[in-house]
Amino acid sequence: MSKILIRGAKVLGGEPQDVLIEGETIAGVGTGLSAEGAEVVEAEGKVLLPGLVDLHTHLREPGREDSETVLTGTRAAASGGYTAVFAMANTFPVADTAGVVEQVWRLGREHGYCDVRPIGAVTVGLEGKKLAELGAMHESAAGVTVFSDDGKCVDDAVIMRRALEYVKAFGGVVAQHAQEPRLTEGAQMNEGVVSAELGLGGWPAVAEESIIARDVLLAEHVGSRVHICHLSTAGSVEIVRWAKSRGIDVTAEVTPHHLLLTDELVRSYNPVYKVNPPLRTERDVTALREALADGTIDIVATDHAPHPHEDKDCEWAAAAMGMVGLETALSVVQETMVDTGLLDWAGVADRMSYKPARIGRATGHGRPLEAGEPANLTLVDTAYRGPVNPAGFASRSRNTPYEGRELPGRVTHTWLRGKATLVDGKLA
Numbered sequence: 001m002s003k004i005l006i007r008g009a010k011v012l013g014g015e016p017q018d019v020l021i022e023g024e025t026i027a028g029v030g031t032g033l034s035a036e037g038a039e040v041v042e043a044e045g046k047v048l049l050p051g052l053v054d055l056h057t058h059l060r061e062p063g064r065e066d067s068e069t070v071l072t073g074t075r076a077a078a079s080g081g082y083t084a085v086f087a088m089a090n091t092f093p094v095a096d097t098a099g100v101v102e103q104v105w106r107l108g109r110e111h112g113y114c115d116v117r118p119i120g121a122v123t124v125g126l127e128g129k130k131l132a133e134l135g136a137m138h139e140s141a142a143g144v145t146v147f148s149d150d151g152k153c154v155d156d157a158v159i160m161r162r163a164l165e166y167v168k169a170f171g172g173v174v175a176q177h178a179q180e181p182r183l184t185e186g187a188q189m190n191e192g193v194v195s196a197e198l199g200l201g202g203w204p205a206v207a208e209e210s211i212i213a214r215d216v217l218l219a220e221h222v223g224s225r226v227h228i229c230h231l232s233t234a235g236s237v238e239i240v241r242w243a244k245s246r247g248i249d250v251t252a253e254v255t256p257h258h259l260l261l262t263d264e265l266v267r268s269y270n271p272v273y274k275v276n277p278p279l280r281t282e283r284d285v286t287a288l289r290e291a292l293a294d295g296t297i298d299i300v301a302t303d304h305a306p307h308p309h310e311d312k313d314c315e316w317a318a319a320a321m322g323m324v325g326l327e328t329a330l331s332v333v334q335e336t337m338v339d340t341g342l343l344d345w346a347g348v349a350d351r352m353s354y355k356p357a358r359i360g361r362a363t364g365h366g367r368p369l370e371a372g373e374p375a376n377l378t379l380v381d382t383a384y385r386g387p388v389n390p391a392g393f394a395s396r397s398r399n400t401p402y403e404g405r406e407l408p409g410r411v412t413h414t415w416l417r418g419k420a421t422l423v424d425g426k427l428a
Contacts, residue, residue, distance in 0.1 A: 004021040004415070053086075056088065059073040060073070080329055081414055084357070104118040117145075121149055122148060123149055131166065176227070254291075257325065276321040304324055309398065328407065334348075335408055
């Protein structure tokens with residue numbers, strides 16, 4: 001049985017301790033642990049966290065392997081400190097049957113640098129007209145627990161209600177892409193001062209907020225769970241806060257880019273800043289950070305959305321929406337939440353590991369750093385600061401909004417059930 005001693009790491013940002021891994025399990029946590037027979041990783045000054053869990057990743061396989069594959073996407077995940085990702089259903093073919101979700105799950109088992117949990121589509125073909133095989137996907141080998149038409153909104157209230165009723169039977173959750181389609185026809189960016197000055201079609205905040213308001217009321221009526229994908233406005237925060245005060249079983253996520261970037265960047269007309277939902281205002285960014293800090297927003301999810309070069313290297317109107325995020329997420333969270341004093345590292349572990357694992361029912365992930373627990377871990381050099389260089393990304397795509405921007409923190413090691421997937425910043 002292999003043994004690894006992580007020596008002197010600041011566990012969850014606290015006092016330095018040693019962590020001993022034996023096989024797939026944490027064997028001990030304390031000071032002065034014996035290194036006899038163990039590979040030693042010197043971790044003085046670095047922070048040890050539970051392996052990160054992303055509830056919102058686009059791996060693109062099957063069908064868009066020019067953008068990403070399960071292999072390249074999970075390599076990017078391991079580079080960013082992730083040990084589990086939930087793969088969205090907007091593939092080709094759509095992951096709306098037991099066969100397709102099992103294909104994604106098996107690719108993860110065979111080639112993944114982290115665990116891959118497929119997300120099943122809510123409706124057939126993401127068309128919003130007929131429920132997909134929710135029960136069959138749940139009963140499949142993939143054991144699907146999260147369902148989403150992400151990329152499209154389940155805008156039909158009756159379909160959304162039936163989905164909530166269906167997944168309630170087995171403890172599943174519907175993850176809603178909140179975008180009222182009629183209010184966003186022709187939309188290119190956030191509706192506001194900047195869109196008016198640039199002459200680009202505006203994407204009003206109410207298009208997101210109206211769907212969230214409807215869906216939390218539906219979840220309350222049904223007594224089911226609903227999760228809000230990539231929440232982006234101050235108004236959405238207030239609706240979720242109100243829903244939680246009523247005891248409605250709603251959770252919400254925010255992306256790293258919505259914690260840092262604003263619609264002012266669109267003045268450059270650089271399509272790398274084109275994303276769904278759009279970058280919002282400084283007021284929205286402030287509200288999102290505060291909501292993540294106080295727990296109104298439950299988790300950080302990347303919405304890692306890889307695209308080939310040609311889909312972004314074009315005029316704004318023709319460009320695809322989306323940004324890659326797995327390899328920069330923890331750095332952005334350190335910049336916006338830790339270095340600002342809004343969260344400590346234990347809080348980061350809660351928002352990026354414990355809670356996403358719990359929402360998605362990811363058994364074995366998001367566990368305490370204690371003896372007897374699975375050795376899913378990530379080690380972070382929080383003192384590092386440097387420019388983002390997408391040429392070094394493990395992802396097949398390079399559409400990052402942070403190219404050349406200095407960000408703090410660097411993941412140096414990742415372990416999946418005791419097996420190193422990242423060592424000294426290089427994929428194992």
